Amino acid sequence: MIELTVNGVKRQVDVAPEMPLLWVLRDELGITSPKYGCGVAQCGACTVHIDGKAVRSCQSSISEIAGKLVVTIEGLENRDQHPVLQAWIEHQVPQCGYCQTGQIMQAISLLERASKPTDELIDQVMSGNLCRCGTYPRIRAAIHAAAAKKMAEK
Structure with missing residues (x-):
């Protein structure tokens, strides 16, 4: 066991x-x-x-x-109120949705390390998460929005 x-x-x-x-x-x-x-x-x-x-x-x-x-x-703690999940909804990130849980978990990890990530850092960290639907601009926008929300809560 x-x-x-x-x-x-x-x-x-x-x-x-x-x-x-x-x-x-x-x-x-x-x-x-x-x-x-x-x-x-x-x-x-x-x-x-x-x-x-x-x-x-x-x-x-x-x-x-x-x-x-x-x-x-x-x-996830406070899943319904999680800033990344809220940003994903607000920015209508998912298209087919298949990759989205992986994208979200990677984004949360990124924001734990970098409270205000640059576009370059987001692209670098998220590059290992593929989206066949090509929602990358919405993913990046949602990460920025979640970062701003987390900063406002502090």
């Missing part, structure tokens, strides 16, 4: 140690917000937070995650 904490709940799973976290979340725990996109950590659709850092769950084996804190979009 491998123990980890997912969205604030201690969980135990009986799986092969090399199983990717993505499949543990989706198939074993029924958490389907992280999506399978490429399986090689190049698209970002499977992005979750592990101990506060944005990580591609498709390439993180469950044995590496044992004892760590995993947060998916469902586990």
Whole structure:
């Protein structure tokens, strides 16, 4: 049995140690917000937070995650009031929506590190999260809006 904490709940799973976290979340725990996109950590659709850092769950084996804190979009604190989620809605970022949970989790991680990111930093950090619909200008605008909202709340 491998123990980890997912969205604030201690969980135990009986799986092969090399199983990717993505499949543990989706198939074993029924958490389907992280999506399978490429399986090689190049698209970002499977992005979750592990101990506060944005990580591609498709390439993180469950044995590496044992004892760590995993947060998916469902586990965000004050999710309904989260500035990034509010900005995503206000700027109508999603088109098809497939990549959006990964985009949002990556954006939250970015804003934890940089309270007022430049366009260049946003492009650099978000470049590993692909959007086939091409909503990149709306993603960037939403990140700026969320950053401004977080600054105003301080």
